[in-house]
Amino acid sequence: MTDTKLPVVRLRPKANARAIRRGFPWVYANELVVDRRTKGLEPGTVARLEDADRAPLALVAVNPNSRIIGRVLGGADDAAPDHGWFVDRLARALHLRRRLFDQPYYRLIHAEADGLPGVVIDRFGDTCVVQPNAAWAEARIAALVDALVEVTGVTNVLKNAAGRGRALEGLDDSDVVLRGNAPSAPLQVQMNGATYLADVTGGQKTGLFYDQRPNHAFAADLAKGARVLDVFSHVGGFGLAALAAGAEQVTCVDGSAAALQLAAAGADLTGGAQKFATRKGDAFDVLAALHDESPRFDLVVCDPPAFAPSRSALESGLRAYERVARLAAPLVEPGGYLVLCSCSHAADLSSFTGACLRGIGRAGRRAQLIHTGFAGADHPLLPQLAESGYLKALFFRL
Secondary structure, eight states: OOOTTSOEEEBOTTSOHHHHHTTOOEEEGGGBOOOHHHHTSOTTEEEEEEOTTSOEEEEEEEOTTSSEEEEEEEETTOOOOOHHHHHHHHHHHHHHHHHHOSSSEEEEEEGGGGTOTTEEEEEETTEEEEEEOSHHHHHTHHHHHHHHHHHHOOSEEEEOOOOHHHHHTTOOOOOEEEESOOOSSOEEEEETTEEEEEOTTTSSTTSSOGGGHHHHHHHHHTOTTOEEEEESOTTTHHHHHHHHTTOSEEEEEESOHHHHHHHHHHHHHHTOGGGEEEEESOHHHHHHHHHHHOOOEEEEEEOOOOSOSSGGGHHHHHHHHHHHHHHHGGGEEEEEEEEEEEOOTTSOHHHHHHHHHHHHHHTTOOOEEEEEEOOOTTSOOOTTOGGGOOOEEEEEEO
């Protein structure tokens, strides 16, 4: 039954109500009638959304301070989120992950694609790291955590407040232990035959990038007996998978000494420390230095941070991706492989591919594109929201 007590917000006449009906999950501030009453709503307030003709459209969470003023939570007649609502969404998400993985190490909630807009939850055994990057989730964090513990049985729940979206929503940047205790040491995660160490309290994002798991596996298939260079390696993502697959030598490059220490520890746990090396430094500087040192590799992987995190940064981001390709391509042996990745949602696949090919061409190399990889199935894509399909991995043979 519809809760008539919820406030009502309304689209402007020229707003695209059809997109909402077809599953688009956001309402932008310039699409909504923002009167004094709407401006007075507390960030995260749940409301009924109507079209310009007052026909019911959706249940939305409203944040008058955000460019994304409304986030769709359900249908027009759905009830506001409560404990049972969270249990249902989390249980559906868990069912998929249990189909995909035999161990509890994965992304459990991938925001809009799992029906929890702005919320990311990564699971590390009995520990979950939650990023509530939208005001509605921050306001209901206690109910979310209670349901999360009930559904999964985890004992530790940490809040990571480092997401870029939190500032856009007017939220704080304070990390908090929400349930149980913070792990006293990095957590071991088994993926693709390698052992990774995830620092869930002080590392980047939630501590580990699960999204690249299938791309690590494809690269590992190319790595047996190979000399491998993993640039922007974080805790050894591609490098450790290559090591586990039988690479002859692996070098990981990153700007973070702490991340490289975890990568080296992971190499030791994986059983290949004698074949593993690290190099700390700015990735562009290291790539340029390697030119002068004249080493060549059978497999080079570059997995940088988002150079184009927004449309305003697209052109500069594409130039950065082109530069990476131009510097990395000469380091690949003829017949070897170059893997170039982007996690920038603003750079679509066509634009990113074009930037990579320009860089490879300007390095004087020719390429075959042998595989295009995306995020793993624990990072489902919401077809109506292009931003949910952010990750691209291009595998070239040079």
